[in-house]
Amino acid sequence: MAPDAHRILKGNLSFARRVLARSSVGLWLLRACSLAALALLLSTAVVLVAGAESALTSVLGALAVFGLPLLVVAAVAYALLRVPSLETVAVMTDRLLPGRENAVISSLQLGERADELSSFYSRAVIDAVVSDGAALSQTLEFRGLLPARKLRFWSVGLLVTATALAAFLFLVPGALEPSFSSLVTSPFAERVSLAVVPGDVAIDSGEDVSVTVSVKGSLSEPRLRVSSGSRPPYYLEMEPADTTGSFVAVLESLVAQTDYMAELGRVQSPSYTVSVRTPPQISEFLISYEYPDYSGLEKRVVGTVVGDLSALKGTRVWLEVTFTRDVSSAGLRFDDGGATPLVKRGDRKLSGSFVLRGDGTYVVSATDAVGKEHLSPSYVIRCREDLTPFLKLVSPLPEADLPEDMELPLEVICADDYGLSSLLVHYYASPQDVRSENIRTFEHRTKEAVLTHFWDLNPLQLLPGEVVTYFLEVFDNDAVSGPKAARTPLMTVRFPTIAELYAEMEEGHAEEILKLEDILREAETLRAELETVSREIKQDSQLSWERKKQMEGFWTTYERMSEGIDGVSRALEESVRQLESYDPLSWELAEKIQEVRELLDELQDPDLRRAIERLQEALAEFDIPDIESALADYNVSQEELLKGLDRAIELLRQIRFDEKLQAAVEEAADLAEREAEIGDALDSEDANLSDLAQQQLGAGEALEQLKNELDKLAAEAKEANQEQLSEMLQNMSKSIGKGGLLDMISQASSMMCSQRTPALRRLVRNIEGGLLELADQLSQAQSCSASERLADVTEEVRRSMHELLELSEAQEELAMCTGQEKPEELAVRQHTIHEGTSVVADKLFETSKQTFFMTHRTAAELGLALKEMGDALRSFESGRLGEGVQASRIAYQGLNNVLRALLIAEQSMCAAQGGMGMGQGLRRMRSLSGLQLSINRTTEALYSQLDKQGRLSHSEEETLGRLAAQQEMVRRGMEEVSRALGDRRDVLGRLEEIVEEMRDVQTRMESMQLDQDTVRKQHRIMSRLLDAQKSVQQRDYTGKRFSRPGRDFPERESPPELSRELLGEREKLQLDILRERAASYPEAYRELVEQYLRALSENAK
Amino acid sequence: MKTLSIHHVVVRIVAVLYVVVMVSSFMLPGLSVDSVAHSAVYSAAPSASTSALMREATKEFLSGNFTKASALFSELLGRNLTYLQMRDVLVYLCESRLREGNVLAAESVAVLATQKLSDVQGLERISFLKGEILYFSGRIDEALEEYMTFVEVNPESPRVNDVIARLLLMDENSDRDRVPLRAFSYAQFLWFADMPDSALSVLDVLLASFPHALIADDALSTKGDILRAREDFVGAIAEYDSLKTRFPESHLVPVCQLKAAYVYARQLKDRDKAASRYEEVITEFPETSFAVKARRLLQELRK
Missing domain, CATH: 1.25.40.10 (Tetratricopeptide repeat domain)
Structure with a gap:
């Protein structure tokens, strides 16, 4: 049994030993592999950092490729060498048997030496121990002998390092390829070689050199090392040229000898040299500009290294070129294909000249000593064109009205960069007849001019309503390209009809009324606000901060109101000027407008301004008593302002009505004139009847409008309680309407469509007469309106004067009181006078709105008198008799002053009540002359139709009867006129003769006595009428102009800066550029200056 | 003719x-x-x-x-x-x-x-x-x-x-070649020279000869004045009244009415008639200083 047991034991222990050996090999293998992975990782990292071509790559590569397998083998060998003996295994086994120390080892040792020991020990004991040991070994788990912890640790270590390696290789760019690949392949890699093309080479200065490097044995990009002269070398990166390992770099614009070589890691190509040849170069240009004579610019010589040319078109350029080396010949080549040879003036200097005709470029070609041609860089030729002149018509506006004197003032600003030659006006009244007129021929090289030319349109013999179309044209003095011109847009000037003038003025005055109404509203709001402030101060004896701030704004409001009033005043002044120019006969109306203007000027009361200033000062100092006192002063002046504004508005309304009426009168007269023209055309044989029919229809439409206007005027007159006028206007409107002039016109236009008959002629003349009659009736109605209105107002003023006289007497009594009276009784009397005067003052104010004869000062005087009465009343009430009497006396004096002013007004009104004023009389005479002319024409027509027996047909007799009635109307009108001109004894005699002659003609007509004598007398009447008009007009009205500072329009060569205000931004820029052109800037800067000016202009916008 | x-x-x-x-x-x-x-x-x-x-x-x-x-x-x-x-x-x-x-x-x-x-x-x-x-x-x-x-x-x-x-x-009063005016001036002279009877005679002839002369109203008024001076108050009032009847448009009407009223009040002691005359002036000539005077005199009369 013992040997078997021992064998079993040994077998078991051998098995354990094998297990231990395997585990040891595994453990050491894990350790080696972990180390190898780590080494690979580190090596790859080193290569990545140092570069695949670095020296380390091959070392590390060798280590990795050869060292790491060795490491693994060594680890296995080491593990195998360290396999334990059976005794060691037995001892290790015993450690697994707690409490049975040495059982297995002793069994093994006893079993092996059983024979030897059997002599000393019992065999059985030995066998039993061995058997026990064998049994124990049978039961043992040898796995407990394995170094499980270490195996786990290194397994994890290997896993980590392998993972790190894998991650590094696949995740880090360049780690796998080329670093790792270079690492592992380096021990087996071939040797790197570089081939460089073109090697040594010679080029012209400034040329480029392309260098190609072919790399063998490496996939990496080589670099090109470049060095030139004393400059430090630098590297050029090379770009792959293809996939075969060729790389390219370009050495650009080489101007000096340059060395280069290729490098790839430690590998370098040989060094090569690029030699540079130097061509002949231009070292200097000497340019001389000879400008065209007309420009007036002086010759200019410029020395420069750049051959760019810039000059005015037509300039002769002389060019001298200096080269750096000798050249055999040279020339200029232009981009348009042209060429100019340069003449040799030395070994290196050549020159030539040409004339600038346009923009372009040029190069200088030079042939060197060896015959090689060299071209200079391209140079710019900038040819400046002479600019188009500048022309601005400052005034009149594009659509202007022709002044009465038929001279249109043309205010012109014109300029050119090198000089102006002439200024013309082209115009036509009919497009078939375009005319031109030279306004001005400018002196040599006049560059700028501001001038006013009074363009006389008298030769055109325009009629009211006719339009002249015109434009201005200015030429410059360009002798190279030919004079250039600038033109204004087409503009028109119209000879307005007086009817239009009045209609326009009426519209203007409607606007002025609206403006004044706005100002009045504002003034009323201001007053209300100040009253609130005043109340607050009285109640609280203080002023809130907000209120103070609000009051500080009052000045602005006042200023705004003041500006508004100024504006209206200016507009009214313009109306006066227009009336003066177009219709001098209407000076009465002009005077009325002037009165309103003066009233508005008076409203700009310095007292009010002072009061506001005081208020501002008091506000600044926050002095309540001062504020209160300033407010009181302000209230007085403000009240006057309000009343004045109210009155101005009412007076302007009255003026508007007068203007409307006057417009109607003029419109009727215009229509009569048009009808007369139609009549004249009918008399001529070559008139186109259908055209005349159209004209007749047009006249009908205008008359229809006039009728509507008359209806409106009648309504307005009724509203203004001018019943008589309203009725007259209604009657006139009816006379136009059904069965009246409109029907006659319609009939005439129908007849014109068929044929020209004597009946048609008579009808047209009847229409003309009817229209003249209408104009006269309107004129009459106008006078009647004025008289009616004036009579009413005079009556009102007189009544007020009577009341004031009563009050004045009462006030006088009070002022003369002896002092014996009781103060309270005096107070009662004063109160009654004060109240009575207030009532009269209110009435007078209402009356003053209807008349121009009362001045604003009258109201102011009355206000002062009332103030004194108030003071007297307060004094009497408080028992201060002396002060009361004193104030009472001043009030009495004030009342007398008012009475005096009213008396003057009343007398003026009385004087003006003669039915019509001088101006109106003259106007009426003019209208009657028209009517007389119409009567004369019709009479002559009738006379020519008399048969041989000198008899008239029945219808002709009817016509003559109507003419007699018209003649009577004219006579009566003339009687009225002679009454109006009653104080003109020189004219009066003639007028009376005219009236007598008219009476005679009328009697002849009534008795159907139509003969040569009647016609002759009618001619004489007409002639005398015209003479009388002329006489009155010459003596009375030529000097009847409102004084105004004289206007001067001198021509100026150089416009002052003020003129710039008249120009727009674009025009200013244009003018500035023209001016700068003339300035002596270097050519190169000129464009910059122009750009700068444009930029300024943009900024200004 | x-x-x-x-x-x-x-x-x-x-x-x-x-x-x-x-x-x-x-x-x-x-x-x-x-x-x-x-x-x-x-x-x-x-x-x-x-x-x-x-x-x-x-x-x-x-x-x-x-x-x-x-x-x-x-x-x-x-x-x-x-x-x-x-x-x-x-x-x-x-x-x-x-x-x-x-x-x-x-x-x-x-x-x-x-x-x-x-x-x-x-x-x-x-x-x-x-x-x-x-x-x-x-x-x-x-x-x-x-x-x-x-x-x-x-x-x-x-x-x-x-x-x-x-x-x-x-x-x-310059009408009719001033003949009536001259007669009137003569009457005034006679009265001035303390010959009132002669003055009255001249005025009578004047009024008879020129009943429509412009000066006729002045003549009547002067006749009244002379009669009043002669203490013929009834006669004076009759002349004043005659003036009003014959020349109602004359500026002297209110003057004579006031004189008549004065005579009634002071000389004839007929306050009612005097008041009536004053009232007439006030009513008929309201916008005149005579009305103002009449109002004052009427007030005095009624005191």
């Missing part, structure tokens, strides 16, 4: 009447131009008797005894007078003559005064009297001119309102 001939007839009647009265006034005793001219002598200090005479003459003037005052002033003119005495004598003499009804004598004094006087006050007083003389003597154009000059030269004069009243009257 018919109207024209009546008009001419009436004009002639008034003219004749005017001339008759003027001639009669011319016959009244008074100074001749020569006597006045020769009596003006100046001296440095007046004698005591001159002062006494001056006082006496003034007293007579103020008591309305113009004939006597005229005689005394004429006598004074022959004495040595200071400038101020001279001025007073000339002015008072001129007015006395005028109030006596001796227009020509008054005018002579006025002419002399214009030559002698040089101070503003004196010229002002004499200028006013000259205007009055011209107006009373029917020389309307000259009166207008004189009054206008007065207003222009003496704007501060207390007589300005009187002058303006005259001017207004003349402006308003």
